Amino acid sequence: MFKRPRLSAANRLVNAPAMLSLLFLAGACGGPEETPATQPPPEVPEVVETGLVLPAVWSTRDLGTPISNIAIAGALGSTIAVAYEDGGLQFVNLEGERMTQKADLDVNLLGDGRYLLLSGVAVTLFPGTNSAGEMKLYIHGGQLPEPLVYDLAIGQAGAIAGLCTAPPDTEADGVLRLAFWTAEHPHILHSGRIVEVGEDLVFLPDSPVAADRPITACLHGETGATVFSAPVSAAAILSKRGHSFTATLDNSGNLAISGDDGRSEPITVRNGITIRMPALPIAMAGTGDTRGGGYPGGVLVVAGEGEDGDTRVVFIDPSKLTLATFGYQIPDPRQD
Numbered sequence: 001m002f003k004r005p006r007l008s009a010a011n012r013l014v015n016a017p018a019m020l021s022l023l024f025l026a027g028a029c030g031g032p033e034e035t036p037a038t039q040p041p042p043e044v045p046e047v048v049e050t051g052l053v054l055p056a057v058w059s060t061r062d063l064g065t066p067i068s069n070i071a072i073a074g075a076l077g078s079t080i081a082v083a084y085e086d087g088g089l090q091f092v093n094l095e096g097e098r099m100t101q102k103a104d105l106d107v108n109l110l111g112d113g114r115y116l117l118l119s120g121v122a123v124t125l126f127p128g129t130n131s132a133g134e135m136k137l138y139i140h141g142g143q144l145p146e147p148l149v150y151d152l153a154i155g156q157a158g159a160i161a162g163l164c165t166a167p168p169d170t171e172a173d174g175v176l177r178l179a180f181w182t183a184e185h186p187h188i189l190h191s192g193r194i195v196e197v198g199e200d201l202v203f204l205p206d207s208p209v210a211a212d213r214p215i216t217a218c219l220h221g222e223t224g225a226t227v228f229s230a231p232v233s234a235a236a237i238l239s240k241r242g243h244s245f246t247a248t249l250d251n252s253g254n255l256a257i258s259g260d261d262g263r264s265e266p267i268t269v270r271n272g273i274t275i276r277m278p279a280l281p282i283a284m285a286g287t288g289d290t291r292g293g294g295y296p297g298g299v300l301v302v303a304g305e306g307e308d309g310d311t312r313v314v315f316i317d318p319s320k321l322t323l324a325t326f327g328y329q330i331p332d333p334r335q336d
Contacts, residue, residue, distance in 0.1 A: 051266035052257055052328075054300070056275045057317045058293070060096040062310035067283060067303040069110045069128075070313060072236075074287030077115020077124040079140065080301055080313060083107045087131060089147060091124075091140050092313060094293025103146030106130045107138070111165040112236075112285060114176050119199065127152070127178055127194075133159020135180070137194075137201065152194070154203045158184035164235075166220030168193065175201065179218050179225050186214035191225055219246065236286035238298050240322035247300055247318075249284040255302075257321065263330040269302075269316055277314055278304025288322055297322040 069083040079099065080092040087106040091099040113126035123141030130136055137150035163180035174195030181189055192205035209225075217228040217235045221244075228235055231250040238245045246258045247267070255267035269277050281302040288298035297319030305311050321328045 051268055052321065053268045053270055054316050054318055054320060055270045056272050056277055056314050058096055058272075058315040059275050059312045060092055060098075062312060063090070065102070065311060066305065067311055067313070068108070070283045070285050070301060070303045071110035071112045071126055071128075072285040072287050072299075072301060073113035073115055073124050073126065074289040074291075074298075075115055076291055077113070077122075078287075078289075078291045078293070079113065079115075079124045080285070081110050081113060081126045081128075081138065081140075082303070082313060083110050083128070089138060091147070094290055094295065094299065094315070096293075096313070096315065100140065100146055105138070105147065105149060107136075108133070109160065109163060110138075111163045111178070112287075113165070114167055116175060118175075118196070125176065127163060127165055127176065129160045129163070133161070133183065135160060135163075150201060152201065152203060154178075154180070154190075154192075155205065156180070156182055156190060158182040161186060162215065162217065164218040164220055164225070169222075174204070177220050178203070179220060181215045181218070187211050189215060189218060189225060189227055191220075217248070233282075234284040236284060236300065238286055238288040238300070238318055238322055240288040240298055241327075243322065243327050244288075245318075245321055245328070247284065247286055249281060249302070253278075253280040253282070253304070255281070255284070255300075257330065259328075259330045261330075263332060265330050269314075275314065276306055276308075278302060278312070279307050280304050286318070288318075295319075 066085040068085045071081045073079045078094050082090045088102040089105045089107040090102045093099050108129045108131045110128040113124050115124045123139050126138045128136050135152045135154050137152050138147040140147050160180050161183040166177040168174050174193040176194045179191035188208050190208045195202050211227045213229040215227045216230050217232050219226045219235050232248045233251050234249040236247045248256050256264050258264035281304045283303040286300040290299050300316040300318050303313045
């Protein structure tokens with residue numbers, strides 16, 4: 001675990017005032033929606049169930065373009081951000097409906113987002129990067145047909161190779177906690193806070209921290225940041241009823257779950273009657289706090305291409321894990 005050191009100097013957001021003015025004029029949230037499709041399941045090999053078995057319960061329609069990354073915002077602004085391999089960005093709700101049209105914004109990476117009031121307007125904000133590895137803020141709100149894009153100056157040297165986020169400890173701590181590493185220095189984790197200063201959004205950096213191995217994923221927790229190395233490609237925290245679990249996705253498309261004691265076990269996803277897991281999941285996100293879609297125990301979402309060639313986001317119900325009456329116990333391998 002890395003604990004956050006004392007905060008240091010700030011960097012200004014260069015184009016925030018004009019964007020915030022446009023956002024204020026946009027008004028309440030809204031956008032085009034579509035109804036999820038139900039199609040006959042394709043012929044797929046039988047899955048051998050091992051470890052924790054969770055059901056796949058819903059999915060989007062075919063999104064039509066290969067996905068590179070997904071991120072999620074929980075709580076009041078429960079939304080999924082989908083980044084496509086061609087640089088497009090689209091927002092999807094927890095019913096699997098498209099909230100915006102696909103926008104060509106040169107998006108590369110995404111971090112989990114947060115719902116908040118910005119200049120008095122309710123928005124959902126997702127940090128991310130463009131293809132050049134520059135930090136951006138993608139903001140969905142009002143009746144805008146596509147997200148607003150902010151250039152967030154964070155003072156890094158080199159292209160950003162990955163990032164993770166978390167809500168602030170308190171409202172006084174700002175808008176969002178942010179951590180990232182660069183392609184040039186994959187052993188160094190940079191972190192800090194995004195705060196609102198007047199009509200600007202400002203990044204307040206902490207001191208960087210070194211990791212033992214190249215970083216491939218990270219998570220923000222209550223005690224600091226946790227980093228992961230290969231083969232882990234994505235990680236998500238599922239917190240509910242005072243219990244927290246960490247879900248991970250590796251480069252081979254395997255899901256696993258671990259608890260605070262470090263024990264881990266694989267996750268097998270059971271297909272639904274018409275809902276099928278991607279043949280090779282390439283992105284994952286999750287939250288224990290959902291305010292839509294009918295997921296009382298939170299949700300895991302994965303993305304990839306299915307056996308039928310369609311590209312979808314699939315919704316997995318983790319209630320067996322998060323709503324266990326006495327807390328889910330990960331088996332101790334020493335007792336096998």
